[in-house]
Amino acid sequence: MVVPRVVQTSRIEVFCNGGLARIFRHNENKCRRLSLLESRQTSGALMHHAGHKFHEVFQMKHGGYSELPAAKISELMKSNSLDIAPTQSLLSMVNGILDESMGRKNGEIPHQNNLFKTREEKYQSRIRVLEALANGTSGESRVDVTRTGNNMKGPTISLEDKKDGEEDMEMKGKDNKSVEIAALKQELENVRKIHEDQNKEATRKSQLNLENKLKEVENHLLESEMKVQELEANFSLKSQLWTNKEHIYKTFTEFQLGALKELRFASQSVRQEVLKTQKTYSHDFDHLGTKFKILQDAAASYEEVVSENQKLHNEIQELKGNIRVYCRVRPFLPSQKDKQSTIDYIGENGEIIVANPAKPGKECRKSFKFNKVYGPNATQAEVYGDIQQLVQSVLDGYNVCIFAYGQTGSGKTYTMSGPDKGSQEEWGVNYRALNDLFRISQSRSTYKYEVGKGTPERTISVLFLNSRTLGILATASLAVPDANMREVNEPSDVLRLMEIGFKNRARSTTSMNERSSRSHSVVTIHVHGTDLKNGGSLNAGLHLVDLAGSERIDRAEVVGDRLKEAQHINKSLAALGDVIFSLAQKSPHVPFRNSKLTQVLQASLGN
Numbered sequence: 001m002v003v004p005r006v007v008q009t010s011r012i013e014v015f016c017n018g019g020l021a022r023i024f025r026h027n028e029n030k031c032r033r034l035s036l037l038e039s040r041q042t043s044g045a046l047m048h049h050a051g052h053k054f055h056e057v058f059q060m061k062h063g064g065y066s067e068l069p070a071a072k073i074s075e076l077m078k079s080n081s082l083d084i085a086p087t088q089s090l091l092s093m094v095n096g097i098l099d100e101s102m103g104r105k106n107g108e109i110p111h112q113n114n115l116f117k118t119r120e121e122k123y124q125s126r127i128r129v130l131e132a133l134a135n136g137t138s139g140e141s142r143v144d145v146t147r148t149g150n151n152m153k154g155p156t157i158s159l160e161d162k163k164d165g166e167e168d169m170e171m172k173g174k175d176n177k178s179v180e181i182a183a184l185k186q187e188l189e190n191v192r193k194i195h196e197d198q199n200k201e202a203t204r205k206s207q208l209n210l211e212n213k214l215k216e217v218e219n220h221l222l223e224s225e226m227k228v229q230e231l232e233a234n235f236s237l238k239s240q241l242w243t244n245k246e247h248i249y250k251t252f253t254e255f256q257l258g259a260l261k262e263l264r265f266a267s268q269s270v271r272q273e274v275l276k277t278q279k280t281y282s283h284d285f286d287h288l289g290t291k292f293k294i295l296q297d298a299a300a301s302y303e304e305v306v307s308e309n310q311k312l313h314n315e316i317q318e319l320k321g322n323i324r325v326y327c328r329v330r331p332f333l334p335s336q337k338d339k340q341s342t343i344d345y346i347g348e349n350g351e352i353i354v355a356n357p358a359k360p361g362k363e364c365r366k367s368f369k370f371n372k373v374y375g376p377n378a379t380q381a382e383v384y385g386d387i388q389q390l391v392q393s394v395l396d397g398y399n400v401c402i403f404a405y406g407q408t409g410s411g412k413t414y415t416m417s418g419p420d421k422g423s424q425e426e427w428g429v430n431y432r433a434l435n436d437l438f439r440i441s442q443s444r445s446t447y448k449y450e451v452g453k454g455t456p457e458r459t460i461s462v463l464f465l466n467s468r469t470l471g472i473l474a475t476a477s478l479a480v481p482d483a484n485m486r487e488v489n490e491p492s493d494v495l496r497l498m499e500i501g502f503k504n505r506a507r508s509t510t511s512m513n514e515r516s517s518r519s520h521s522v523v524t525i526h527v528h529g530t531d532l533k534n535g536g537s538l539n540a541g542l543h544l545v546d547l548a549g550s551e552r553i554d555r556a557e558v559v560g561d562r563l564k565e566a567q568h569i570n571k572s573l574a575a576l577g578d579v580i581f582s583l584a585q586k587s588p589h590v591p592f593r594n595s596k597l598t599q600v601l602q603a604s605l606g607n
């Protein structure tokens with residue numbers, strides 16, 4: 001801020017070293033605008049006439065008037081340096097100080113008071129200097145204008161005139177000084193007023209500014225407070241969350257630690273358990289090793305025992321007779337309730353006595369001997385009980401042939417197959433034998449068996465020998481369609497096969513049987529066994545034969561084809577009887593070739 005200065009033109013006369021120096025002071029405003037350099041140059045030129053001390057002070061001016069310490073100024077004021085200093089220099093110095101100070105402090109509102117004080121002091125100082133100058137002019141030495149330089153031009157004055165002139169000049173000087181002092185005071189007053197106005201305006205602006213800033217700050221503060229509150233709320237929430245999380249983690253960690261502890265404990269106990277078990281196992285293994293050795297020995301002896309048993313079993317079978325004949329008495333049919341039984345006696349030893357009162361003498365009671373006789377109440381299971389041992393022999397390599405022989409309607413098919421759609425209890429010999437054959441073959445550990453499968457010789461065949469095939473002895477083909485050489489894996493396969501065969505079996509009504517089988521049924525199951533120990537093998541067959549019923553042609557009252565059929569059947573049965581008789585007699589010749597039936601059964605009947 002530029003402080004306006006009072007425009008003033010003055011003329012200052014300075015007497016220095018007895019000489020008068022007339023210095024016209026320029027308009028102060030202009031002078032103030034003089035560059036510091038000019039001022040310094042002027043001062044430097046006049047310094048030749050000033051005292052050494054003042055010179056020193058001016059030398060300091062190069063560093064800036066404001067840098068003059070107060071003590072130095074005071075010292076300067078007290079010393080007579082100022083007394084001998086040129087007025088222009090003094091004014092330049094004061095102006096310089098003021099300008100510099102103003103320049104520095106300009107616009108610095110907070111320092112305006114200081115600036116004003118400084119200026120005031122300077123003015124005061126200037127006034128004092130001027131007063132001092134004014135007061136001191138009478139005793140001062142005059143400055144010889146000629147000595148002040150050639151440039152200083154003035155009128156030549158005589159001594160008398162000089163005295164009058166000096167007095168006038170002194171008076172004028174005093175007046176001028178007073179005027180100048182008054183002007184300075186006025187200027188000071190003006191400056192003070194301007195300063196006060198400026199100060200007020202600046203203060204008002206500053207206050208306004210401050211108030212605005214205060215408001216801004218207050219707003220900022222409010223916002224900050226709100227933010228702080230928000231942050232505090234957030235912090236509180238987060239703190240709560242972290243506390244909760246900390247609690248959860250703490251609980252979880254405690255739980256984990258607990259679990260770890262338990263695991264460690266469990267691991268230790270498991271380790272101990274494992275060690276204990278290892279010891280027990282080791283002990284058990286030793287024990288097992290011993291037992292295994294015993295078992296091995298026992299197994300070896302068991303195999304020996306088994307083979308011994310098999311041997312004994314088959315010897316028993318042979319002792320019982322390779323040909324055994326069992327007799328079964330059929331109960332009366334529901335249609336025969338009024339009939340009288342002819343069976344007089346059934347003995348435990350296989351004896352049966354048939355009574356016929358119509359016959360004379362010894363003829364009325366006839367006794368027969370069989371391996372065993374089953375009464376009318378014997379069950380299918382009881383009948384099979386004795387046959388079962390023979391099925392075991394098949395798996396030992398023996399050929400077995402079981403056939404039912406008897407007159408028509410005597411119960412052969414019932415014994416061999418059981419009734420149509422009968423229950424398991426009513427199963428006949430065929431089904432039970434087949435079941436046992438598969439079951440026993442699978443249970444034996446010393447042999448590996450193939451029952452009814454493999455090569456054609458090892459399959460099962462169901463053969464029906466009817467009147468036509470029985471009559472054509474030369475024909476090689478005896479097979480019945482759909483019932484020849486089928487591979488089977490289990491009993492149900494055989495049963496299904498037999499059912500198909502029996503459905504196709506020739507049946508017709510005889511005088512003794514409504515559904516009489518008019519053909520021989522031969523079911524053959526081939527068995528192949530491999531000894532797992534020595535690799536030996538065996539082949540055997542089980543033949544289950546349900547013969548066609550024999551008829552007394554005269555009683556059956558058959559004629560035509562039925563008669564021929566009956567004749568064929570009877571003939572084949574007679575041939576079978578001859579064969580069995582020869583076998584029983586151990587006759588060197590067995591007439592197998594007399595019948596197709598005996599030819600088919602040759603393999604199973606012995607040779």
Ligand SMILES: Nc1ncnc2c1ncn2[C@@H]1O[C@H](COP(=O)(O)OP(=O)(O)OP(=O)(O)O)[C@@H](O)[C@H]1O
Pocket residue numbers: 329330331333376406407408409410411412413414415419510513515516517518547548549550
């Ligand atoms: N032990 C028995 N218990 C009950 N019923 C029987 C018994 N034996 C046979 N039967 C019945 O007697 C009837 C004749 O039996 P089956 O057909 O078996 O005689 P068969 O000897 O086979 O006759 P064929 O030679 O004429 O074929 C059948 O109805 C049968 O159910």
